[in-house]
Amino acid sequence: MQVEFQKRNDELEKNLEEAMKNPKFQNLVKHLGWSKAELLSRTTKLQDTLDELQNCADCKGLYMCKNLYAGHVFMPKKEEGRIYFTYAPCKYKKREVEQKKAHLSEQDICKMARMKDIDVKDKKRMQVIKWLDQFFEEYDFSKNMKGLYLHGNFGCGKTFLVSALLHELEEKKNVSVELVYFPEILRELKSDWEMYEHSMKRYCTVDILCIDDIGAEKVSEWSRDEVLGTILQTRMNHNLTTFFTSNLTKAELENHFIMNDRSDERIKARRIMERINQLTEDMELLSENRRK
Numbered sequence: 001m002q003v004e005f006q007k008r009n010d011e012l013e014k015n016l017e018e019a020m021k022n023p024k025f026q027n028l029v030k031h032l033g034w035s036k037a038e039l040l041s042r043t044t045k046l047q048d049t050l051d052e053l054q055n056c057a058d059c060k061g062l063y064m065c066k067n068l069y070a071g072h073v074f075m076p077k078k079e080e081g082r083i084y085f086t087y088a089p090c091k092y093k094k095r096e097v098e099q100k101k102a103h104l105s106e107q108d109i110c111k112m113a114r115m116k117d118i119d120v121k122d123k124k125r126m127q128v129i130k131w132l133d134q135f136f137e138e139y140d141f142s143k144n145m146k147g148l149y150l151h152g153n154f155g156c157g158k159t160f161l162v163s164a165l166l167h168e169l170e171e172k173k174n175v176s177v178e179l180v181y182f183p184e185i186l187r188e189l190k191s192d193w194e195m196y197e198h199s200m201k202r203y204c205t206v207d208i209l210c211i212d213d214i215g216a217e218k219v220s221e222w223s224r225d226e227v228l229g230t231i232l233q234t235r236m237n238h239n240l241t242t243f244f245t246s247n248l249t250k251a252e253l254e255n256h257f258i259m260n261d262r263s264d265e266r267i268k269a270r271r272i273m274e275r276i277n278q279l280t281e282d283m284e285l286l287s288e289n290r291r292k
Contacts, residue, residue, distance in 0.1 A: 012040040019043050025050055038083060045085055049074050062092045128285050132165045139169060141207060147243040149276060152285035158245040162210050179210040183217040204234040210243035215253050224257055225268060232275035242279040250282060
């Protein structure tokens with residue numbers, strides 16, 4: 001056993017000695033600052049790193065990548081005394097990722113939103129952020145917890161903030177959530193009557209529903225009374241938490257629901273607002289337009 005160990009060690013010594021004849025390998029080793037013992041058993045992997053770094057030196061873009069995993073370099077790392085090798089993205093790969101992020105749609109960004117991503121530097125948003133934090137901490141399905149009617153100027157981040165909260169609840173508290181852009185669900189319900197009942201049941205029974213951009217839709221008796229009215233009444237009856245985002249205040253939203261001057265129109269609009277008031281607390285968010 002001792003003879004085999006010595007033979008193996010001699011072989012490692014020879015490999016390292018041979019590799020050190022290469023000035024580029026010497027520079028790599030010098031940069032790492034590893035001990036000889038740390039280098040001995042990793043000579044082959046370090047040579048692989050050197051080969052990939054050489055490929056990168058002559059590379060003009062991802063389309064030219066010769067490395068094992070396109071856009072990545074096999075790199076050594078040492079953390080807390082532990083040495084390992086990993087595939088790190090090259091400058092072209094990093095640029096590609098940044099470009100993709102820059103071209104994400106607002107919908108994509110909201111789908112990825114988490115509470116850790118919320119910008120807390122804008123003091124105008126702190127009241128809303130504190131409300132969301134408290135709601136997350138205290139959320140309990142067995143309690144009758146009111147949602148939020150969050151209104152404010154265009155692009156101030158209303159949908160992002162609520163999306164971040166809903167995703168946290170979904171991932172960490174196993175809550176079923178649904179965020180729906182109200183004008184879009186009206187179009188979907190109209191275009192696919194076979195799915196109407198299934199979709200309505202989902203909106204009526206999901207643990208937490210957020211109706212996004214309410215007030216942006218074209219009002220009709222069907223959209224107001226049959227769709228929205230049914231959803232709100234059912235959720236109110238079952239004490240299900242409901243959120244809304246809007247560019248309109250509640251007073252402006254009530255006027256939005258009035259289709260003409262008939263007295264019964266005002267009653268119908270007020271009935272919708274009474275349900276929204278029953279389901280939510282009212283908060284305003286006035287901040288810079290983040291869509292810029």
